[in-house]
Amino acid sequence: MWKRVSGDLASKNMFGLGYGIMCLLLLSARACSQRPGPAQAQVPGFFIFGDSLVDNGNNNNMLTLARANYRPYGLDFPRGTTGRFTNGMTYVDALGQLLGFRDFIPPYARARGRGLLRGANYASGASGIRDETGNNLGQHNSMNQQVANFRDTVSDLRRFFRGDNTSLNLYLSKCIIYCGLGSNDYLNNYFMTDFYSTSTQFTPKAYAASLLRDYARQLTDLYELGARKIIVTAVGQIGCIPYQLARYNGNDTRCNEKINSVVLLFNSGLRGLVQRFNRGALPGAKFVFLDSFESTKDLVTNAASYGFEVVDKGCCGVGRNNGQITCLPLQMPCSDRTKYLFWDAFHPTQVANMILAKNSFSSKTQSFAYPINIQQLASL
Numbered sequence: 371m372w373k374r375v376s377g378d379l380a381s382k383n384m385f386g387l388g389y390g391i392m393c394l395l396l397l398s399a400r401a402c403s404q405r406p407g408p409a410q411a412q413v414p415g416f417f418i419f420g421d422s423l424v425d426n427g428n429n430n431n432m433l434t435l436a437r438a439n440y441r442p443y444g445l446d447f448p449r450g451t452t453g454r455f456t457n458g459m460t461y462v463d464a465l466g467q468l469l470g471f472r473d474f475i476p477p478y479a480r481a482r483g484r485g486l487l488r489g490a491n492y493a494s495g496a497s498g499i500r501d502e503t504g505n506n507l508g509q510h511n512s513m514n515q516q517v518a519n520f521r522d523t524v525s526d527l528r529r530f531f532r533g534d535n536t537s538l539n540l541y542l543s544k545c546i547i548y549c550g551l552g553s554n555d556y557l558n559n560y561f562m563t564d565f566y567s568t569s570t571q572f573t574p575k576a577y578a579a580s581l582l583r584d585y586a587r588q589l590t591d592l593y594e595l596g597a598r599k600i601i602v603t604a605v606g607q608i609g610c611i612p613y614q615l616a617r618y619n620g621n622d623t624r625c626n627e628k629i630n631s632v633v634l635l636f637n638s639g640l641r642g643l644v645q646r647f648n649r650g651a652l653p654g655a656k657f658v659f660l661d662s663f664e665s666t667k668d669l670v671t672n673a674a675s676y677g678f679e680v681v682d683k684g685c686c687g688v689g690r691n692n693g694q695i696t697c698l699p700l701q702m703p704c705s706d707r708t709k710y711l712f713w714d715a716f717h718p719t720q721v722a723n724m725i726l727a728k729n730s731f732s733s734k735t736q737s738f739a740y741p742i743n744i745q746q747l748a749s750l
Contacts, residue, residue: 411470412748413546415489419516420550422495424462427453427477429495434508436495440699442686446720456713458720462548464727469748478519486523492516498555499585506558506565513551517591524595542596550603552636555581557608578635586643593652599747604637606662612684612693613715637663658747659740660730669711676725678711685710
């Protein structure tokens, strides 16, 4: 379980940014669940778009298999089971703390009133850049729907600025926008050949190009709605997740490099898209590209230094690598989640999410965050 932190240490100097960094360095759910005193967040709002890696409850009331509103999901989260697809905090939960937010950004399904000024999470498990992605699992909000929800949010926010579009646009220009899409467009579309025909319609290169055209339009829509500080994430090493390890060559624990090589086509194009946007295609915008492929690869390569002992199996799941079936209701997970990189067949543990957030927030290498890190983006 988590390391315990004394009351004196947990309460000392944990305000604003210092509080978030202290939590991440200590890797303590108990310390991070305690509320600090009054602090000023580094940005006025945090708006989140994505899939199950960052969904915090938007799918709870949908008719879908992509839900996590049951135990043991949320086992280590201060509020218990909320619909997060991990044992505790997601990546954006940890990032929000580093940005100085005193509380977690609410899911759009429950965000109301003036609370929207602090931000909203539109992410939806199973969603992708393409509308049909994830239909094999049931209902979800695709990226197009998430953008539409943000459009409604901007309309709602206008009344708090009394119709003053200049002030509203100034506020939006200072907010952080996080977009993490693409994984399901491969896992629950291109590589799911029994359900989808995209692999016969597109070569890997053509499919990546198609995704990037759609994504560029969606990101441009966010820009036209007022977004200026935008984070986009690459697709991680999905050929190395427990789900793929369980399917690839039986008991072979090597990654499926065919999948990884196809994903890299998308990642390379997304980095190029960020460069194009930053060079003036979207005037006044600043994009940051997070290379999730490299950062997750780093967690495996340097597992021991991060405290991980198990990097090829889920903490909770069924079958080979705990990856053939995801975590079942009331299933008993591993006893020490801090030693596992993966919580289930697809998603990182809280500890992994916290490390990834810290690394991308203050990264000193463009291998993880390009062309600047998130802390620098927030200060612009």
